[in-house]
Amino acid sequence: MSVTVLNHSLVKHKITNIRKKETKTKDFYQNVNEIAGLMAYEISREFPLREIEIETPICKTIQYEIAQEVCIVPILRAGLGMVDGIRSMIPTAKVGFIGLYRDEETLEPHEYFAKFPDTMKDSIVLVVDPMLATGGSAIAAIDMLKKRQCKNIKFVCLVAAPEGIEALTEAHPDIDVYVASLDEHLNENGYIVPGLGDCGDRLFGTK
Ligand code: PRP
Ligand code: URA
Numbered sequence: 001m002s003v004t005v006l007n008h009s010l011v012k013h014k015i016t017n018i019r020k021k022e023t024k025t026k027d028f029y030q031n032v033n034e035i036a037g038l039m040a041y042e043i044s045r046e047f048p049l050r051e052i053e054i055e056t057p058i059c060k061t062i063q064y065e066i067a068q069e070v071c072i073v074p075i076l077r078a079g080l081g082m083v084d085g086i087r088s089m090i091p092t093a094k095v096g097f098i099g100l101y102r103d104e105e106t107l108e109p110h111e112y113f114a115k116f117p118d119t120m121k122d123s124i125v126l127v128v129d130p131m132l133a134t135g136g137s138a139i140a141a142i143d144m145l146k147k148r149q150c151k152n153i154k155f156v157c158l159v160a161a162p163e164g165i166e167a168l169t170e171a172h173p174d175i176d177v178y179v180a181s182l183d184e185h186l187n188e189n190g191y192i193v194p195g196l197g198d199c200g201d202r203l204f205g206t207k
Pocket of ligand 2: 078131133190191192193195196197198199200
């Protein structure tokens with residue numbers, strides 16, 4: 001397993017935008033999608049290519065295309081905020097859905113929805129959720145995908161707590177994790193510090 005913290009000035013700038021408490025729903029959603037698109041650009045640098053013969057207006061030539069299908073799996077709700085940004089970079093990606101919510105008292109994740117494309121198990125699966133706090137939701141989501149024989153899973157999040165990274169690396173040592181920012185710690189309510197608050201509520205204007 002590898003943990004990559006993306007070091008990119010534009011990503012840092014946009015993360016600052018979503019941390020500000022005065023940032024409203026429209027700008028928050030836009031920035032989350034833009035960060036997700038930039039992350040997809042960086043992560044896809046490693047995707048395997050295959051050769052393909054094509055014909056330009058001038059001649060036949062051997063060129064390259066991505067060799068494996070990509071499947072984006074957002075963890076609802078907040079993960080939905082990253083899907084459009086990634087699809088703007090990888091428009092052929094399929095999309096599956098995992099519905100999980102965190103019990104506010106116990107912080108345990110509860111599953112309420114799952115729907116996946118048939119081809120997912122042979123795809124590069126990008127599990128996306130802006131927040132990695134205790135790690136419970138990410139671990140449960142990846143458990144669900146491994147049960148469905150997914151072999152190439154990458155977890156992509158915007159803001160992570162060290163506690164979440166530790167739990168996820170222990171539970172799933174075989175997957176790659178990409179984060180835009182590694183924050184300081186979790187507070188007594190299970191929120192990331194400095195974080196950005198409740199991401200689902202800020203994306204969708206609830207509360
Ligand atoms: C948030 C977030 C993650 C989870 C992270 O979702 O989007 O899924 O918490 O916390 P964890 O690492 O401790 O599991 P939440 O359960 O609040 O649901 P929502 O996206 O519907 O708001
Ligand atoms: N979920 C969020 O939306 N924010 C946090 O800080 C932790 C979990």
